Amino acid sequence: MAERGRPRRFDRQAALDRAMEIFWERGYQAASMADLTEAMSINSPSLYAAFGSKEELYREAIAHFAATESDAILSPLREAKTARAAIEGYLLASAATFTRPGRPPGCMVVMSAVNAVGVGDETNRVLREMRAGSIDMIEDRLQRAVAAGELPAAFDPHAVASYYVTVQQGMSIQARDGASRPVLEMIARAAMAAWDALVLPRVAAA
């Protein structure tokens, strides 16, 4: 029951990685099939045979991004000992990965809020859920800190999570505009300056 037929001559994962970079840099619509096939070093029939269509390739590229690029950003949320360290780690890891050499600046999923025009409804729903998922993960981490008594009961995890994700998304824009890692780290530290005040109740009130 081995593989039948002529074997594929290219590395599917490597080609997907190249496609991810093109979509990451240009977005969905502005990445042409010619751009993709050139970056992947294959002809378009091979691309269609292996990935189905431009949009299916895009969806695989998003999944590949989530599987390979986002863990470095999210792991501090799981591993940091305190809620504050979790948030700070999240922002500092974002500063690092948003400016990683050899990769397009910023976050592909954040960019997709703006440059996934032309993509189908279902794909857009998935992307939106991935972005909302960041808020949920941070909110959960803060909620656990409240439950553990580390943060006061009147603390508003959703408001604070929304705020820090917003900062991170802004950092993605800044990275796209050329901000270096130290600049993004400076912004992250400025955002953390809000922490002590946010830990006190009354943040979300009108």
Place this chain on the structure above:
Amino acid sequence: MAERGRPRRFDRQAALDRAMEIFWERGYQAASMADLTEAMSINSPSLYAAFGSKEELYREAIAHFAATESDAILSPLREAKTARAAIEGYLLASAATFTRPGRPPGCMVVMSAVNAVGVGDETNRVLREMRAGSIDMIEDRLQRAVAAGELPAAFDPHAVASYYVTVQQGMSIQARDGASRPVLEMIARAAMAAWDALVLPRVAAA
């Protein structure tokens, strides 16, 4: 010396306003000439006669945006009595204009950092300068507050300006993802929670 020739049958400013909305919503490349001519209710020869090319129309749309949409956001920076009120007014005005009914969500110039792919170098340079200009305006306002003794000399206007512009750009992404005005205002207030700590020196240090 009145106008020679057959008079234009459409309102140039109104048509430009429609074109701005299309570019604002979709970005440069994903906005097709068919989209534009339909929204502007003109045929493509009229568009080319009046605006020159798609990219020239885009540049006029950006200028139109700057002239009509951005003052509401920037005026607090000129008019607020204190530096803190200036920043807070900037963020709250952003929350309002990013969710204005009948307009695409978020800021067209912020979006252009991601969706102006395919535009010429010169146009991209103008857009980048507009985004950097926001930091400069806030930095100037803070610098004046330092000069006036309202803020301590060790205060870092550039770092704080970069931080608040980053928050505002993140709010633009959030708006694009459907965040309402109250949600954005909540985020703005969370960002302002950093103010007291930022006013103390040592923010930008490593």
Place this chain on the structure above:
DNA sequence: CCATTTATGTATTGAACGATACATAAATGG
């Protein structure tokens, strides 16, 4: 009244788009 000027609507243009048809190549199964 007619030459000139500018705008309009129809009908295309060549190029680039996403996607395939098809003949051939290279593997497995019996």
Place this chain on the structure above:
DNA sequence: CCATTTATGTATCGTTCAATACATAAATGG
């Protein structure tokens, strides 16, 4: 050894893209 299966490279497909040619309409100037 040959039928079957899958991948490849060439050469397109029909569509949509941004941009125009051209004939006509509607204004001004003299």
